[in-house]
Amino acid sequence: MRILCDLDGVAADWIGGIEDGLGWLPVEDSEWLDWTQGDGASPDAPDDARAGLRRRIKRIQGTFGFYAALRPIPGAVAAIHRLADAGHDVWFCSTPDPLNESCASDKINWVESHFGEGWGERVILTHDKTLVRGDVLIDDKPRVTGAAEPEWTHVIFAQPYNGGPEAIGRWRVRDWEHALRFVEDYARLLVGAA
Numbered sequence: 258m259r260i261l262c263d264l265d266g267v268a269a270d271w272i273g274g275i276e277d278g279l280g281w282l283p284v285e286d287s288e289w290l291d292w293t294q295g296d297g298a299s300p301d302a303p304d305d306a307r308a309g310l311r312r313r314i315k316r317i318q319g320t321f322g323f324y325a326a327l328r329p330i331p332g333a334v335a336a337i338h339r340l341a342d343a344g345h346d347v348w349f350c351s352t353p354d355p356l357n358e359s360c361a362s363d364k365i366n367w368v369e370s371h372f373g374e375g376w377g378e379r380v381i382l383t384h385d386k387t388l389v390r391g392d393v394l395i396d397d398k399p400r401v402t403g404a405a406e407p408e409w410t411h412v413i414f415a416q417p418y419n420g421g422p423e424a425i426g427r428w429r430v431r432d433w434e435h436a437l438r439f440v441e442d443y444a445r446l447l448v449g450a451a
């Protein structure tokens with residue numbers, strides 16, 4: 258089975274990286290941090306606090322090398338190696354951050370350093386994942402859309418911001434252990450259907 262795996266929010270701890278950054282910037286508005294919201298700012302925050310927090314998050318996210326410094330999501334490295342060892346064709350499929358000039362090379366280097374030699378060549382950077390072929394896309398974005406009708410089945414990797422109404426009726430895995438069980442079951446389903 259060909260598995261496409263997103264990086265931020267699935268293999269790389271993007272929220273953790275932002276929170277590390279908020280730790281060394283002024284934090285007067287940090288009580289308004291709310292990761293159930295896509296932009297990380299609570300809807301209850303006063304407008305100026307909301308704008309300040311958004312600005313701060315953007316600044317951290319835009320820092321040169323931000324994407325190279327992210328920690329892997331717990332269980333991701335072992336689980337992805339397990340999928341590859343089990344014979345799955347695993348690729349990373351991620352979108353470069355337009356706010357960060359080192360993002361694209363950081364992502365390739367990040368995969369190479371955390372997953373091992375040769376893995377950097379398994380990184381597909383694209384602004385349209387629907388054009389990439391695969392059986393499964395593991396992605397934290399609740400809806401992945403683009404120019405084509407995707408070939409893959411989208412599995413949502415659980416994050417605080419993707420458990421809302423958009424996730425109803427969709428495949429959603431809680432963590433990497435759950436994702437491994439899903440892939441196993443789904444692979445069996447595909448073989449059964451063939």
Ligand SMILES: [Mg+2]
Pocket residue numbers: 263264265266267396397398
């Ligand atoms: Mg993501």
